[in-house]
Amino acid sequence: MSDAEPPELLLFGSPAAPGEDAWGEGAPVTETLDLVLHHATTCLDGLGALVHRHDPAAGRLRLVAASGLARAGVGEWADLPDEQDVAPAHAVRRGAFVCVAGDSLGIGAAGTAAIPLPGADGPVGVLSVLTAGPGEPDEAQRSLLHALAAWAGARLSGGAATSPGPGPVAGAKRSVRMGELTAALAEAVTSHDVVQAVAEFVLPPFGADGLVFQMLEGGRLKVVGAAGYPQEFLSLVDGIPLAAHASFHDVVRTRTPRFIESTAEAFRRYPALRHVHEVSPKEAWAFLPMMASGRVIGLCVVSFSEPRSFSDEERTLLTALSGLVGQSLERARLYDLEHARAQELQRGLLPRTLPRLPAASAAARYLPAGRGEEVGGDWYDVIPLSADRVAMVIGDVMGHGITEAAIMGRLRTAVRTLADLEMPPDELFSRLNDLVSELGEDFYATCLYAIFDPVARTCTYCLAGHPPPVVVHPDGTVHSPEGTPDPPLGAASPPFATHQLHLPDESLVVLCTDGLIESATRDIDQGLAQLRQILSQGTAHTACFEAADEDDDVRCLEELCDRVVSALLPDQGQTNDDAGLLVVHTRCAAARDVASCSLPDDPRAAGQAREYIRKQLDTWGLGDLALTTELLVSELVGNVVRHAKGPIRLRLLRSRSLICELYDGSLTTPRIRHASYTDEGGRGLQLIAALSRRWGARYLQDGKCIWTEQDLPLAHASGEPGRTSVLA
Incomplete structure (x- = not known):
């Protein structure tokens, strides 16, 4: 059985x-x-x-x-x-x-x-x-x-x-x-639980004060739990070869308990182990074989600080104990192994670290359901986009377990891929909805995907069956925008509604899954109200808007996450749903770090663009980048004049990098192609790729934007990270 x-x-x-x-x-x-x-x-x-x-x-x-x-x-x-x-x-x-x-x-x-x-x-x-x-x-x-x-x-x-x-x-x-x-053993889940149960219910009735569990692994005895022993002694016996410990070897070989009633008896029966017993704080021992599935899986050692004899009844009960504990410990070890694998899987599916971006810093928490495999379908992510824009996403695959975690991994990968294509939230959700629908009728996922634009100072987002974002303004005001979310992914029918918020500089955007705010004692609306109250109090205590530098900023966000989790989930071990929390500190671009101009839709545009770039980079003290930037923009403008249509607009952003954007009225896609030796053209985009750190295109309702990024000279890049205003 x-x-x-x-x-x-x-x-x-x-x-x-x-x-x-x-x-x-x-x-x-x-x-x-x-x-x-x-x-x-x-x-x-x-x-x-x-x-x-x-x-x-x-x-x-x-x-x-x-x-x-x-x-x-x-x-x-x-x-x-x-x-x-x-x-x-x-x-x-x-x-x-x-x-x-x-x-x-x-x-x-x-x-x-x-x-x-x-x-x-x-x-x-x-x-x-x-x-x-x-x-x-x-x-x-x-x-x-x-x-x-x-x-x-x-x-x-x-x-x-x-x-x-x-x-x-x-x-x-x-x-x-x-x-x-x-x-107690029936309720024990981990090896630690088994050790605690035996220490509580076995040691006191027998007058024992020491307990060691050692599992047999590869011919060695590895300590997996103990009570009443100093760590120095446990380190001495941890991993000891079975053949080197005669008393242990006898117990395992014969499957028969050994009862040692004094140190003198231990010296007499096992003289080769005198050095071990001399440093042991105990004076009497019961070495009990732990049996499971018809084999010896290890030893349970019950020990005493004083010499003592063992009655027949005590020997019988302790022997019975070893069989019971062996089965429970084998089950617990399997759970420990699966738990470790689940944690490793979860760590692999979620971001190991969140990026620190010019326009955003972030902190997050994932809390699995209190019972189960410690892995689930909640996820979060922060994705850098072009022009210092930031994508924020949080989602929840219905249910929790290995299957849901695997689906979550697929969705997170899909979101990152679609985000890299610069899709707006509603279009991204349409693609994601198709993916979830293809998984089958029993799979659904809620999601919130938002894009923060530090120049426009807007947060544009879509909701699919998910709690809305909560925004904390620098003055401490906390609010959650009203609006009816679309159905969950897999049950929705596009188009998805797009919502937009105007964010003051230095705001907090808080995203969470329903497992954080909904429980048996409160509904989502009550949970959101409680979250707003906690954020109002927490931001005052953690000084999130007064951070001295980026490290201090992240530390404050981490503290705020801890406050929210401890207040909303005080007994995390009893939760029956996974919970996710993402807190993002947004920073808007300073007006002096953004410059733009309109260009004519004819060959004069390239010359005017170069002249504008020289003046603006001199103003910013970035004259060293003028030559390269002129060459990049000349190629971009030339492509627009030859292959696209106006109106044409140039925008420069000074951040941790120099960002050049060229807007036009065409939806044609620029592609790098291989030019032969005799071709007179076709190398412009190759030149752009070689001269910039990265480049790309994003599409708007009335055209597109082609952008490039260049590293700043070292003297300008060494300013305070994450705050473009220090570059004035």
Whole structure:
């Protein structure tokens, strides 16, 4: 039976409130039954398990729950007289564990092991496991069944736990703690959770104060969890070869626990390891093999600061513990591995760092759903465009998991590709909508795509089923524009509505997914209102508009992200949806850093453009770039005069680079072609590509713009990054 995939729990009795009629109101019946049946089946590697309630007044056993078995197959045991010759009835009559050979229910079982669920006035029920293999359960398996029965009996009867049989009070308490351990291990997800559960429920009842889990990897024992040991000692034994540690080798080879009651005994039995025991802070040890899937996967070492002896009952319980913990730890290790892979995948799909651009700095957060694979379909991005414009995008593929993350990766790649083509938001959404629609009817994605233009001081955006942006002005005013978003991508029909905001210099644009603002206790409108309030308070505390430099700016944005997340998602581990947050600090271009002029639609345009460039670059102190810039613009103007049409306009932008833009009234696309040796033309765009850092074209409603970028001379490029105004 797989520990990672518990079988379905079948409940019998009152359909409205299963278990309440049988065990009394208020008891966590379903949870208790599920845990005890699952772990009892796992303990014996059985085919399935059942729990009956004992009705002493009627002298009958009523079936309450079953696991791993078909409902029709257990109907024969739905109502059993106390005197019937079957394992559950035998266990109740004797008040003790019984094992009966034979396939009583006709499901291919080798036998049935049954143990009473103890109560204050006798058995309150019976736990039965249908075994698959021949022979009776061994002592360790019986001990664990006793622990499970004691714990379940106490939980179901609502009273104090009682010992499953005669023995000291300490032994009874240990059995109950073992039962509590099974519940904790059922909820343990990571290796750390398993270590914590064992430290909490096992060490105190035995008076132990040390715990080490070591997994067998490539012939070495690697420490995967510990409690009560200094890091120096753990480093000493971490990765130790199995063959070099005789006590460990004996345990793994024989699959038998070793109990060392003093340091003197350790020296006597394993003299070659004297140096290890001399530096160990412990004086007694229980070396327990951890079994899973029929093999030894590692060791669980329970240790004590004082020498002590181990009773037979303690040895039995600790041995039972090792098998239970081994299965849970193997499951947890698989989760840890998948979790690490999921995190690696998520890191690969999201931006590792956000760019620091002349017109924008940004910070972001991605928070996966509290339960699951720690990977999902939320994404964000900041994309540099031409003319210092910035594209901001945030999206959410419906659902969370590996599939959604893969779709998210495809959409993010598509957005970056389409953004690089300088598409306006509505056209980009039309292309993206086609992509999502092709994935199938069950896939949808919400998205917000915005373009900030620092010269026009506008933010143009489209919404597809997504929360609107929130804008924080430099004076602290916070608002979210009203407007009805289009349906999500995959369900929408173009055209998409385009919205536009006018942004003052030094504004914050905040984008988020619904997982950040929507929850079981608040709707999106309430979440947006709370986000606006947090931003109003947070910007005052983090001084986002008073940053001394770019590093300080990013640090303030990071602090603001932390404030927003901690306020809206105080208990991140309990969230049931992925959440994304992107905060962008926008900076508008200073008027003195932008210059433009109109040019005639004839051959005179090139000469006028060169003259304008010489004067403007001299004004900016960039005379060193005049010759190259004149050559670039001459080629651009010549192409327009020969192949396009007016009106023609030249615009220069001084930023971290010198940007030259030439606007015309044609939609024809310039393309670099290979000119032969005898061709008299066709090399203009090759020259432009060689003289500029990068170049390109973007298309407008009434024409196009061809642009180039050149690096500034070192003396001008060394100014304060991200703030073009310092170049005056």
